[in-house]
Amino acid sequence: MKGDVVHTATGEPVVLVDIGITRLYEDRQVRIWDVSLEPGECHPWHLHHNPYVVLSINGSDGRMDWLDGTEPRFISEYRGGAVYRPVSPVHRLTNIGSAFYRNRLIELKDLGENAGGPIDIGPGDRSVQGQPPGDVLPDGRVPVLLHNDVAIWTLTLAAGETRELDATHQPHVIASLEIDPDDETGGVHVPDAKPYVLINLTDEERTWFVVELRYDGAEQNRSTS
Known part of the structure; x- marks a missing residue:
């Protein structure tokens, strides 16, 4: 957790930061963060306590360094891509590419802290x-990642277009790939209406991530790590 002190392999103390830079939303099931890094910028040492989803808004190349000295992992994220990750040891993320990097990171609390452990x-x-x-x-959603726990699609609407989404069975998260700097939500919405109607109120084409939390209610039947 933020503020916890851990130690490197050589015994040097390190103070952990939040797993994201700006918290955009939180409810009983999810905690959603913005992670934005300029080229060369690093998100310092942090530790995940919940499995999580990463939705790539702006892609770049990155390097994940591990506090225990394990060899770094090199990643290449692209706009519109997604990752579903288990918890992992303390690490930091550096944007080693030439482009600005931004994501929406969704912590799945029912698969971690709400279950007494990951x-x-x-x-x-x-x-x-x-x-x-x-x-x-049929509603136009293009699959990005399909897993037993989470399903992720993108949906593109023309200017002024409306689309009804079937969000009846499981909780959903909606995240825009186009970010309005004046929007304090960061383009993130957790709909409570079922079905959910997505409307493009702009005069340009827009794309959204649609994330379905498929695990809802099934997590109690699995063991913690």
């Missing part, structure tokens, strides 16, 4: 650019 979700999953994992849905 539930074993296996290795998680990662989208592959240009390789959708399924067919386009």
